[in-house]
Amino acid sequence: MNGQTRISWVQVRDKIRTRILDRVYSPGDKLPRDEDIAVELGCARTTVHRAMQDLVQAGLVERKRKGGTQVRIDPLTRATFDIPITRREIEQRGSKYDYQLISSILEDPPTPVLARLGVQQRSLLLHVKALHLADNRPYIFEDRWINTRSTPDILSIDLKCESANEWLVRNKPYTHVDVRFYAINAEDETANYLSTNAGDALLVIERTTWFAQDPITTVQAVAAPGYQLTSLV
Amino acid sequence: MNGQTRISWVQVRDKIRTRILDRVYSPGDKLPRDEDIAVELGCARTTVHRAMQDLVQAGLVERKRKGGTQVRIDPLTRATFDIPITRREIEQRGSKYDYQLISSILEDPPTPVLARLGVQQRSLLLHVKALHLADNRPYIFEDRWINTRSTPDILSIDLKCESANEWLVRNKPYTHVDVRFYAINAEDETANYLSTNAGDALLVIERTTWFAQDPITTVQAVAAPGYQLTSLV
DNA sequence: AAGTGGTCTAGACCACAAC
DNA sequence: TTGTGGTCTAGACCACTTG
Numbered sequence: 146m147n148g149q150t151r152i153s154w155v156q157v158r159d160k161i162r163t164r165i166l167d168r169v170y171s172p173g174d175k176l177p178r179d180e181d182i183a184v185e186l187g188c189a190r191t192t193v194h195r196a197m198q199d200l201v202q203a204g205l206v207e208r209k210r211k212g213g214t215q216v217r218i219d220p221l222t223r224a225t226f227d228i229p230i231t232r233r234e235i236e237q238r239g240s241k242y243d244y245q246l247i248s249s250i251l252e253d254p255p256t257p258v259l260a261r262l263g264v265q266q267r268s269l270l271l272h273v274k275a276l277h278l279a280d281n282r283p284y285i286f287e288d289r290w291i292n293t294r295s296t297p298d299i300l301s302i303d304l305k306c307e308s309a310n311e312w313l314v315r316n317k318p319y320t321h322v323d324v325r326f327y328a329i330n331a332e333d334e335t336a337n338y339l340s341t342n343a344g345d346a347l348l349v350i351e352r353t354t355w356f357a358q359d360p361i362t363t364v365q366a367v368a369a370p371g372y373q374l375t376s377l378v
Numbered sequence: 379m380n381g382q383t384r385i386s387w388v389q390v391r392d393k394i395r396t397r398i399l400d401r402v403y404s405p406g407d408k409l410p411r412d413e414d415i416a417v418e419l420g421c422a423r424t425t426v427h428r429a430m431q432d433l434v435q436a437g438l439v440e441r442k443r444k445g446g447t448q449v450r451i452d453p454l455t456r457a458t459f460d461i462p463i464t465r466r467e468i469e470q471r472g473s474k475y476d477y478q479l480i481s482s483i484l485e486d487p488p489t490p491v492l493a494r495l496g497v498q499q500r501s502l503l504l505h506v507k508a509l510h511l512a513d514n515r516p517y518i519f520e521d522r523w524i525n526t527r528s529t530p531d532i533l534s535i536d537l538k539c540e541s542a543n544e545w546l547v548r549n550k551p552y553t554h555v556d557v558r559f560y561a562i563n564a565e566d567e568t569a570n571y572l573s574t575n576a577g578d579a580l581l582v583i584e585r586t587t588w589f590a591q592d593p594i595t596t597v598q599a600v601a602a603p604g605y606q607l608t609s610l611v
Numbered sequence: 612a613a614g615t616g617g618t619c620t621a622g623a624c625c626a627c628a629a630c
Numbered sequence: 631t632t633g634t635g636g637t638c639t640a641g642a643c644c645a646c647t648t649g
Contacts, residue, residue: 328561346579
């Protein structure tokens, strides 16, 4: 076969997935060896492997050397979310973006913030509060702490013009990130900024980033009422 | 070269990633052709391709035929969440799992539920409410609607013993799922089931599944106060 | 029209885990 | 020990997209 294509890995993946959905291979069942599937479908083993890669990532099957390929017993739902720069998110919805710096103060962080960053030693961090608006309405209230030890440059940035969110994303690459979602009742201050009422349920997207072991920043992005995070298709 | 390995795709990926983080290749920059990188690092082009596959998925670079590989200008944060069966989630935390069926009624769904499922025609759906407990404390309140047209078998299941969550995951494969997160203020009923107070902010994980065009089920999983969803490392 | 990534093949060897 | 998936190579052709 001189490099001739017979069947694509996408087709192979779909064939196998169909068999799993149709219970030809049921949860817990062992699939044939890659080699056998390759022979059956008339393609190279590499192609079957590429297809399996996709099914593993989707959470449909599990593979082990020597153990073979098994249909997962508890298929799980795996959802992926993109968290872009807030400005981009708003502009992509076709809305007008605005930004307001609320405060930017060097101060001693409370213990929970230190815990999020994973540091023991107390040190002054830059505490930045800001508001992102879509079509002149509050969209996200950002409460951020920045490690001035790892990111001294931030002190010379005029955060009234450029948001810390944007500056950091563009200028401070990170190697590791922790993302978590939860709900809070709006406090007076937050409610005020988001033009809503104290006690309203708000979604928080919390992110903390590191470069190697070095903490960079941790942020609570508090979304206005009605905000929904939706998974990629 | 008789199939001899020189460098793994993981090493290639890490080298390129390091260059991006160190701004050897800055945001917006074009990377060398795969072929050139392969020659430089002394490996096959396929190996570079495998490495790039990983960087694309991480959201670090973008690739286009003829256009080459480019470092993303706005690196985005991409977070993946596994949403397992609730029982499994609780047991994996090392807690004792319990389950209570609250109600199971065939009824006419309200319009928002129809919208979630993407159907116009009214028809009776099975409306199931249930509570999942961890160590005897309410953990998740599940408010679910099941399409009896696509899933008639559900009517013969004793939902007092097996949760609809579990039965569906095991017996009803799906081809497409929509996942979304948002926050709500607890209503009296919800607060009651979750042993908390009306008005408390609660995180909702909403999922809707289809098999091809056929809607299967839509569920609001309302988590007890304090619940956090965290991304995979 | 031409350049670059995307994929397929066939064959080899490696690494892990089951037996 | 042995079987299975994981990966690498070299070469070929395909498909998209840019100039």
